[in-house]
Amino acid sequence: MAKRHPIMRIFAAFAALALVVTGSIAVAQSLPRNETLYIGGHQWGPPTNFNPLSSSPAWPTGGNGQMGINGAGYIFETLFTSNIVDGSYAPALGKDMAWTTPTQLTVHMQPGTTWQDGQPLTSADVKFTFELGKDFSVSTTALWDYLSSIDTPDAQTVVFNLDPARPNPGVVERYVDTVYILPQHIWQAVADQGQSALLQYENFDPVGSGSYTVMSYNAEQIVLQRFDNYWGKSLYGMPAPKYVVHPIFKSNDAGNLALQQGQLDWSQQFVPNVWSMKNVGTWLSKEPYYIPGSIPMMLVNVQRKGLDNVLVRRALAYSINYPLIAQTAMSRYSEPARSSLIIPSGVESQYFDAATVDQYGWTYDPAKAKDILENQLHATKGSDGIYVLPDGTKLSFVAQTPYGWTDWMAALQVVSQSAKAVGIDVTTNFPQAPVDINDVQTGNFDLALFYISGVGPDAPWARFRDMMDNRSVPAVGQNAFWDYNRYANPAVPSLLDKAGAATTVAEKKAAYAELDKIFMQDVPGIPLMYRPLLFYEFNTSVWTNFPTADNPQGTSPQWYIDVLRDVKLK
Amino acid sequence: MSPTFRRYILTKLGWYLIALAAAVSLNFFLPRLVPGNPVDLIVSRFLQGGGGGASASKTYQAFITQFDLDKPLSGQFFAYLVNILHGDLGQSFSLFPARVTTLISQAVPWTLALQLPAILLGWILGNVLGALAAYKRGAFDRNLFVTALAVSSIPYYALAIVLLYVFAVAVPIFPSAGGYSFGTIPNLSWGFMVDALTHYLLPFLSLLVIAIGGQAVGMRSMAIYELGSDYVNYATSLGVSDRRVLGYVFRNAMLPQITGLALALGTLVGGALITEIVFSYPGIGTLLFNAINANDYPLIQGVTLIIIVAVLLANFLVDLAYGVIDPRIRAARSGER
Numbered sequence: 001m002a003k004r005h006p007i008m009r010i011f012a013a014f015a016a017l018a019l020v021v022t023g024s025i026a027v028a029q030s031l032p033r034n035e036t037l038y039i040g041g042h043q044w045g046p047p048t049n050f051n052p053l054s055s056s057p058a059w060p061t062g063g064n065g066q067m068g069i070n071g072a073g074y075i076f077e078t079l080f081t082s083n084i085v086d087g088s089y090a091p092a093l094g095k096d097m098a099w100t101t102p103t104q105l106t107v108h109m110q111p112g113t114t115w116q117d118g119q120p121l122t123s124a125d126v127k128f129t130f131e132l133g134k135d136f137s138v139s140t141t142a143l144w145d146y147l148s149s150i151d152t153p154d155a156q157t158v159v160f161n162l163d164p165a166r167p168n169p170g171v172v173e174r175y176v177d178t179v180y181i182l183p184q185h186i187w188q189a190v191a192d193q194g195q196s197a198l199l200q201y202e203n204f205d206p207v208g209s210g211s212y213t214v215m216s217y218n219a220e221q222i223v224l225q226r227f228d229n230y231w232g233k234s235l236y237g238m239p240a241p242k243y244v245v246h247p248i249f250k251s252n253d254a255g256n257l258a259l260q261q262g263q264l265d266w267s268q269q270f271v272p273n274v275w276s277m278k279n280v281g282t283w284l285s286k287e288p289y290y291i292p293g294s295i296p297m298m299l300v301n302v303q304r305k306g307l308d309n310v311l312v313r314r315a316l317a318y319s320i321n322y323p324l325i326a327q328t329a330m331s332r333y334s335e336p337a338r339s340s341l342i343i344p345s346g347v348e349s350q351y352f353d354a355a356t357v358d359q360y361g362w363t364y365d366p367a368k369a370k371d372i373l374e375n376q377l378h379a380t381k382g383s384d385g386i387y388v389l390p391d392g393t394k395l396s397f398v399a400q401t402p403y404g405w406t407d408w409m410a411a412l413q414v415v416s417q418s419a420k421a422v423g424i425d426v427t428t429n430f431p432q433a434p435v436d437i438n439d440v441q442t443g444n445f446d447l448a449l450f451y452i453s454g455v456g457p458d459a460p461w462a463r464f465r466d467m468m469d470n471r472s473v474p475a476v477g478q479n480a481f482w483d484y485n486r487y488a489n490p491a492v493p494s495l496l497d498k499a500g501a502a503t504t505v506a507e508k509k510a511a512y513a514e515l516d517k518i519f520m521q522d523v524p525g526i527p528l529m530y531r532p533l534l535f536y537e538f539n540t541s542v543w544t545n546f547p548t549a550d551n552p553q554g555t556s557p558q559w560y561i562d563v564l565r566d567v568k569l570k
Numbered sequence: 571m572s573p574t575f576r577r578y579i580l581t582k583l584g585w586y587l588i589a590l591a592a593a594v595s596l597n598f599f600l601p602r603l604v605p606g607n608p609v610d611l612i613v614s615r616f617l618q619g620g621g622g623g624a625s626a627s628k629t630y631q632a633f634i635t636q637f638d639l640d641k642p643l644s645g646q647f648f649a650y651l652v653n654i655l656h657g658d659l660g661q662s663f664s665l666f667p668a669r670v671t672t673l674i675s676q677a678v679p680w681t682l683a684l685q686l687p688a689i690l691l692g693w694i695l696g697n698v699l700g701a702l703a704a705y706k707r708g709a710f711d712r713n714l715f716v717t718a719l720a721v722s723s724i725p726y727y728a729l730a731i732v733l734l735y736v737f738a739v740a741v742p743i744f745p746s747a748g749g750y751s752f753g754t755i756p757n758l759s760w761g762f763m764v765d766a767l768t769h770y771l772l773p774f775l776s777l778l779v780i781a782i783g784g785q786a787v788g789m790r791s792m793a794i795y796e797l798g799s800d801y802v803n804y805a806t807s808l809g810v811s812d813r814r815v816l817g818y819v820f821r822n823a824m825l826p827q828i829t830g831l832a833l834a835l836g837t838l839v840g841g842a843l844i845t846e847i848v849f850s851y852p853g854i855g856t857l858l859f860n861a862i863n864a865n866d867y868p869l870i871q872g873v874t875l876i877i878i879v880a881v882l883l884a885n886f887l888v889d890l891a892y893g894v895i896d897p898r899i900r901a902a903r904s905g906e907r
Contacts (some may be wrong), residue, residue, distance in 0.1 A: 030761070038752060045860055046676065048668035055612040055633070055666050137632035139616050142625045196636060201669040219676050220852055221752050247752035253852035255746040259741065261746065399832040404863070434606030434865040441610055472626075479610060480628040 022158065030221070031228045034569055037241035037543055040255045041268030041535065042070045043248050046219035051207040052076060052180040053138035054199055059222060059246050061180065061206065067293070067456035068533050069178045070268070071300065073209035073561025074224060076180035076242070078094060079126065079158075081174075081560050084455045084533060085552075086290055087347035089173075090562075093181055093209065097173075102503060103162040105172060114231040115183050117207050121231070123152040128184040130160075130175075136195045143175040153369050168500040170458030177457060183207055211239050239564035241543070251545045262541040265567075268534045268559065270407060272331050283536045284549050288326075288333045292343050293533025294454035296408055297467070298399065298415065298526040301485045303476060304446050306393045310378050313523035315360040318369035319422035325529050329410035334529040339363070340458045341467060341519050342512060342529060350505055351460060351512045361518040398426035399447035402433035408443045408449050411528050414449075440484045440511055443476035452486065452525075454533050461500050464515050467525055468492045477507045487524035532557055543567045575901075584890050586882055593878045601862075601870045602643070608663040609633045610863040625690050637663055649869070659872035664864035670872035678839065678876075680749060680852040681724060682772070685838040688777035696785020701820055702784065704793035715790060721783030727844035730776040734848055737772060744772050747850035749850060755795050773849045776841060788830065792823035825896065828887055836884030840877045 047058030060071020066496045072078045072092070074207045079094035089097075113121040127150045133140030134147075146168045147393040151159040160172055190201045211232075224244040247264070247537055256271050258264040260281060274282055274289060282289040300313050307313060314519035322336040331351065339361030344352045350445060362368075373379045379387040379395070387395045394396055401408040414426045419426040426447065431439070440448045453462035470488035473480045480486070492515065500510035519525075537557070538546040545568040553566045613630045635641050638649070652658060659670035699718070703711040738746035750756060750766045796802065796819045805815050843855030853872060861869035 030755075031755075032753065036753050045665055046668070046673060047859075048662070048665040048673075055615070056664060069755075129746050137625075137629040142616070145625050159743060165765070184725060199632075199636060200661075202667060216755055222747055223753070223755070243753070245753045247748060249747060250847045250850040251572065257746050261742065263752065301710075349798045413881075432604075432863055432865075434863075435604070436606075437610045437614055438606040443612065444844075479630060480616060494757055 022248045024050045029203060031243045031245065033542060035242040037243070037266065037564065037567065038245050038258075038264045039266045040247060040249065040258065040264045042223060043246055046248070047217045047222055049202040050075070050214060051199075051201045052203070053136075053202045053207075054138070055139075060224070063178070064180055065143065065175055065178050067174065067178060067454055067459075070534065070559050072180070072559070073179070073210050074212045075210050075214065076182065076277055078176075078178055078180060079109075079549075080177045081562070082177040082457055083347075083416070084293060085346060085549075087350075087457070088130075088274050089177055089457070093126075097176065098504070099169065100159075102169070102177050102501070103167050103424055104178065105160040105162050106175065107158045107160070107168070108447075109158070110232065110248055112237065113209060114222045114225055115185075115207055116213060116229070117118040117183075119185055120155075120180070120184070121209050122155040123158045125184045126150075126156070126181055126423065127128075127152050128188065129179065129182045132182075132191060134185070136191070138198065140175065140179055143172065143179075144522050146171050152327070152485050154466075155481045166497070166500075168458070168461070170461050170500065173457035179206060181209065183209075211246060211564075212293060222248070224558070237565050239561060240567050240569070243562060244564070252563055253466055256320055259537065262561075264513075264539060266538045266546070266563070268536065270331075270535060271537055274331075274333075274537055280537055280539050281546065281548060282538075283547075288330075288335060288530075290333050290532035290535060292334065292455075294338070294342070295343065295463070295527045295530050295533055296411065296449055296529055297452050298412075298528050299445070299448045299450055299485050300523060300525055301443065301448075302447055302487045302522075302524055303443065303485065306395055307391065307397065307446060309377070309389070310385070310521075310523060311372055312389075312395065313526075314362065315369045315372040315377070315422070316419060316424055317523055317526050318372065319366045319419045319424060320364060320526065321418040322364050322528070322529070324418070325411045325414045325561050330529045330531070331407070334531065336364075337527040337529050338514050339520055339527065341463050341527070343455065343515060346461055347455060349356070349507050353509070353513045353516070356513050357454055357520070360517050362520070364418075365442055365561045366418070369424075373423065380441065381423055383455060385423055386422075386425045394425070395423070397446040397507070398429050399426050399449065400429040400436055400439065400445055401449035403430040404433070406426045406529075407529075411450055415528070418467065439480075441479040441481065443484060443486055445481065445484075448484070449528065452482075456563070457523055461496075464496060464499065464512070464519075468515065468519065469496055473499060486524065489518055489556075491518060540570065542570055548568035571783045577810050578893055579813050579890065582886065586680045586886050590878070590882055592791055593882070594654070594799065594875065595647075597871050597874050597878060598647055600798065601813070601865070601867045604862075606866060607639075608867065609639065611675055611864060612663075614664075614896075628871050634806065645731060659867035661868045662866055662867065664861065664866040671868065674854065674872055677852060677854040677857050679841060679855050681842075681854045684696070684773055684851065685777065686835075687843060688774055688781055688833070689834050689838060691779050691780025693785050693827070693834075696782040697824070699782065700786040700789025701793045701816075701823065704790045704797060705816060705819075711790070712784065718783045718786040718790070720778055724780065724783075726842070727848060728778060729780060730773065730845050730848040733772050733776050746839040749852045769851075770847075773842075773851050774846050776845060776848075781845075781881045784834065788828060789823060792826060796823050799900070818894070825892075829897075830890040832891075833881070836881035838876065840873075 018194055022068055042059040048126055049057060050061045051057055052061045052064040060074035060078060063069035072081055077093045079092060080089040081092050082089045093109055093113055095110045097105060101105045109123060115121050126564040131148055132138060134144045143300060146163055146166055147160060148163045149161045162172060171201050174442045186207055204361055211230045213227045215223040215408060226239060226242045230238060255267060255269050259267045260277050274280060283291055300307055302308055324333040326336045338357055340357045342348050342352045370500050373387050379389050382388050399412045401412055415425045421539055429543040439445045440450050452466040469492060470483050471493055473486060474482045495511055499508055502508040545566055546564055548561055575740060580756040609630060610635055617627055638646060662668050662670055662673060699714060704716045737744045745768060750769055751886055754762060754765060756762060802815055802819060843859055846853040846855045
């Protein structure tokens with residue numbers, strides 16, 4: 001046939017077009033591996049804004065106001081950085097801070113602080129940033145429950161005045177350590193347009209004060225480029241990698257594979273059996289490999305029939321195999337959980353009172369659980385092996401946690417097995433996250449494994465508040481943001497205020513011991529394991545000298561810019 | 571165009587418009603029937619560890635207002651219809667303040683580039699192989715049939731995982747994740763094209779192989795059925811050439827295969843979720859999956875709307891094509907026999 005098929009003709013035309021287009025453009029732009037550090041585990045969806053005040057800021061502007069802050073110093077800087085290992089803080093934009101009175105925190109800033117566009121960064125920017133939380137509902141708003149005003153006596157000094165009615169220095173220190181300072185000369189115009197404009201501000205070309213700027217971003221990756229005119233160059237030094245790339249993986253497994261193959265240098269993901277990976281290190285060189293940062297808590301709904309009996313809650317607490325949860329669900333990344341709201345290791349160990357926990361708490365002891373059920377509750381076992389209380393209530397409950405939180409789900413499965421072995425029926429339920437969160441907030445659950453506050457300058461205060469403070473908690477059916485099970489004990493509020501206002505370790509320890517005792521006597525929740533705030537693992541095939549417990553170097557071991565100042569090319 | 575054909579098209583069009591209206595309404599109400607509230611997730615993130623009073627409910631209310639969730643459902647529905655007519659799919663909740671149209675337009679090219687060639691090529695190769703097997707019989711048929719049957723019954727994600735393990739982990743000749751090498755800035759250059767192609771090959775193969783298998787099995791049985799039919803026997807007994815007979819057989823066996831192709835093309839915009847997850851490949855599947863996980867109504871609506879329109883369009887085109895290819899269908903409508 002002489003005539004070419006029409007499809008072939010179209011194809012040929014396309015091929016010719018592709019040749020013309022591609023031939024005219026240079027070779028692929030690929031970042032040199034020896035100048036690029038690959039980081040993973042902070043960003044899972046397409047980046048949609050670099051606005052730290054928004055509900056879903058992209059890395060590295062997320063975690064504003066939280067101890068899980070994941071990009072402090074990269075683009076935006078904080079006043080200080082807080083070390084979750086020993087509780088110390090290190091200077092960043094701030095030089096030093098001091099409590100001039102119990103309700104007044106004075107911060108002196110570093111001299112010469114400058115925005116990336118050359119404008120000076122002064123105390124006015126700091127005041128402006130914090131006051132955005134007062135005027136609008138953004139990620140820093142909660143601070144203003146404890147703060148009454150901010151003064152700026154001069155361009156380098158900021159004074160935080162606490163609300164004398166609710167003194168809580170810990171909470172204020174946490175925000176001072178974890179709020180990204182924003183440039184007023186750019187954000188004022190946005191704020192003037194109001195709440196909605198502020199939340200919608202995409203800030204795709206962010207001007208910060210840190211050592212990196214955004215070079216490019218799309219749904220597959222975020223690329224940062226080093227900013228060599230950083231104001232703190234001589235004070236803090238510059239980070240080693242010229243580029244930092246955050247690939248956006250679709251699953252944990254893909255990220256873990258990339259770490260194993262050395263395509264990721266630094267990662268914040270749950271990696272099963274991390275010790276078996278070649279060239280991969282963690283903060284601790286042996287179990288539990290990570291620093292505990294939070295307590296996944298099984299909330300017990302004290303409003304539900306059966307669970308409203310403290311002895312039932314106690315029997316349940318004794319029946320759970322905590323060592324098995326640490327071994328299997330947490331892949332040995334946790335010590336077996338103790339019956340305390342205080343994390344027994346790390347910075348909180350100074351408040352942990354082993355004697356109180358031994359006296360009032362519980363451990364894995366199925367015999368003791370049976371003893372409580374039979375001899376104190378006089379429950380009888382039905383033909384299905386499940387105990388029934390004398391009033392006819394069968395000990396049968398549902399435990400829930402969001403689908404996809406794999407280690408949490410595994411922990412509840414252990415709870416289900418070990419409770420059943422004793423004679424308490426616990427079935428698991430894994431709804432989608434929004435459904436589960438709604439159930440928890442509205443108090444619609446029997447048992448729910450949920451997160452409560454982690455370590456930080458205000459810990460463990462916020463954790464006690466989350467578990468035990470019934471003040472301004474709405475009724476079942478409405479959304480609560482702490483005390484989800486609507487547990488109330490009249491002794492708690494005054495103790496909590498005392499702990500919050502305490503200024504010495506001894507005072508705090510005494511107040512926490514009282515609170516912890518009440519927690520263990522009333523069992524409104526059962527700690528199941530310890531989990532790091534952020535995972536921290538690194539592959540040394542390209543970059544080395546990552547800080548570890550044996551080689552701590554800088555002061556902030558976890559996810560701050562300091563790590564990038566320490567790393568070296570292999 | 572004959573009047574009967576025009577009537578046939580108009581009737582079809584009417585039905586499709588009714589189906590579209592129903593689907594667009596369901597598209598609005600179904601995501602909202604899922605228990606849970608998109609705002610809870612956001613506010614609990616804001617308030618982790620802090621806050622102790624007014625700020626909690628204030629923040630909650632601010633987002634309810636921002637997302638228009640305080641308006642009555644009927645008002646929200648009306649606004650949704652008006653916005654759709656303007657081509658505005660709203661702003662995502664979970665990826666606020668990104669526009670749904672932006673998110674979808676970033677993902678759709680990857681999904682089309684991955685799936686369209688896999689489906690088309692798989693369809694062509696599968697049908698040719700299936701027809702050949704039916705015609706040749708013997709050892710060729712037995713081998714091909716067994717292989718195709720085996721391949722088509724492998725779940726596509728299982729094949730994806732095997733391919734990933736063998737060619738990206740055990741023998742790492744292909745990259746394990748992404749649409750292109752991380753640290754590469756996408757651009758139109760040979761280097762980038764080659765790089766993107768190496769990332770493309772494994773996910774593409776995992777879809778292609780399965781598609782070939784499925785199509786070949788279907789085509790083979792259709793062709794065998796046609797080969798045994800009266801008109802073939804009659805034609806063969808008259809001494810009509812094999813080539814000619816095969817032409818008729820192929821054409822008749824194609825009809826159901828075309829339907830299958832159209833449906834596959836219609837649903838492909840939904841993305842190959844598990845392929846995307848296994849290879850960490852960009853696309854619309856993970857976008858929809860994450861949207862559902864976060865009760866992100868506008869994003870769920872946006873993606874499913876695209877799927878609805880594509881499926882209806884594909885079906886309509888099939889109906890049109892049938893009208894052209896198969897005169898019996900038109901005839902049945904107008905009562906001609």
